[in-house]
Amino acid sequence: MLLAAPVFALCVVAGVLAGELAGAAVEGPVRRAPLEVRRVGDHLPRALGRTVAGLAVLLLGLLAVTSATASADDLGRGGRALAYRCGAQLSGAVGPWAGSYYSVPLAAVLVVGLLGAGLALRQVVRRPRAGTTPAALVDDDAVRRRSAAAVTGACGVLVAVPLAGVALTSGVALLGVDCRAAWQTAAAVALLALVPVLVAVLGWCAAVVLPPGGQPARLPVAPRGPAAL
Amino acid sequence: MSARPPLLVVADDPTPPYEQLRRQLTELIGAGVLAAGERLPPLRQLAGDLGLAVGTVARTYRELEAAGLIVSPRGGGTRVAAAQPAMSVDRRQGLLRAQAEAYVRQARLLGADDGQILSAAQAVLRSA
Numbered sequence A: 001m002l003l004a005a006p007v008f009a010l011c012v013v014a015g016v017l018a019g020e021l022a023g024a025a026v027e028g029p030v031r032r033a034p035l036e037v038r039r040v041g042d043h044l045p046r047a048l049g050r051t052v053a054g055l056a057v058l059l060l061g062l063l064a065v066t067s068a069t070a071s072a073d074d075l076g077r078g079g080r081a082l083a084y085r086c087g088a089q090l091s092g093a094v095g096p097w098a099g100s101y102y103s104v105p106l107a108a109v110l111v112v113g114l115l116g117a118g119l120a121l122r123q124v125v126r127r128p129r130a131g132t133t134p135a136a137l138v139d140d141d142a143v144r145r146r147s148a149a150a151v152t153g154a155c156g157v158l159v160a161v162p163l164a165g166v167a168l169t170s171g172v173a174l175l176g177v178d179c180r181a182a183w184q185t186a187a188a189v190a191l192l193a194l195v196p197v198l199v200a201v202l203g204w205c206a207a208v209v210l211p212p213g214g215q216p217a218r219l220p221v222a223p224r225g226p227a228a229l
Numbered sequence B: 001m002s003a004r005p006p007l008l009v010v011a012d013d014p015t016p017p018y019e020q021l022r023r024q025l026t027e028l029i030g031a032g033v034l035a036a037g038e039r040l041p042p043l044r045q046l047a048g049d050l051g052l053a054v055g056t057v058a059r060t061y062r063e064l065e066a067a068g069l070i071v072s073p074r075g076g077g078t079r080v081a082a083a084q085p086a087m088s089v090d091r092r093q094g095l096l097r098a099q100a101e102a103y104v105r106q107a108r109l110l111g112a113d114d115g116q117i118l119s120a121a122q123a124v125l126r127s128a
Helices: A004-022 A046-069 A100-126 A134-175 A182-209 B017-030 B043-050 B054-066 B089-109 B114-127
Strands: A030-033 A082-086 A090-094 B007-010
Touching: A004 A100, A004 A134, A030 B043, A046 A100, A046 A134, A046 A182, A100 A134, A100 B043, A134 A182, B007 B017, B007 B043, B017 B054, B043 B054, B089 B114
Parallel strands: none
Antiparallel strands: A030 B007, A082 A090
């Protein structure tokens, strides 16, 4: 599941990028360009975009904390467990814990996915206009918003699934510490309470990426003619 | 969506594309369609929209900047320069007359008489 989500998100981002690149040709003897500045932010779904950005920061922060506090497990494998000590007599380790063994690959996939999303969003705004009539501009803007929404939803899947996994395992591990402090209990409860929220966000992202009865966006066809200048 | 006229590049025109763009942007700024401080399309976006090399659009922007019509502060995009001299009435009328003379000359070359020249202009005015 932790691997399936990033693969799904990367496939969506790659598909959007390929689609935007495929519609980028500008040819013909007479070419028109509107006097406009196209920005990524103008095409993103604001609420979902802010939610995904916040969750990405939360995931990276959580991975940093779990990596910094991780220890070796009982087999001596580093970055897999949370060691604790209760006074001089009692000590132990709970896991799985998102130490470097888990967090480094997760962070790497996250960074690759977000870089890919950035490339796709850049292409969404850089793709040439398919026409400059008011109707063509409206259609073209709708296609761009659809692409940007799909990329944002894919990023949501990319972030929400690993975050849910890390929150769940970290919360359970913290509750397994015999002599945990009050703040550790509070953190565990907060992490476990985050899981259903992330499931809801995942549903939101899925609805954006795969709208019920949704059809692939159709790019307005640009006029073609003699070779490019 | 904008009601402003789009930028146009004609591949068959012997005038180089950078000059076509420079002329149009100069006219748009001079006529006040592009206001002082307004941001121009980014180089790569405009080059992509028109199917031109980025260097072609960059040359247009360089020449406009050298003429004092636009400025490119670091990190702030390319914007219309703050102080643009307003086009005088005499200058505006002079340009209008020059355009009219060019139209009449072309029409004469096509063999049109005065009536045909006027009706063609009126037809364009009605459809604009």
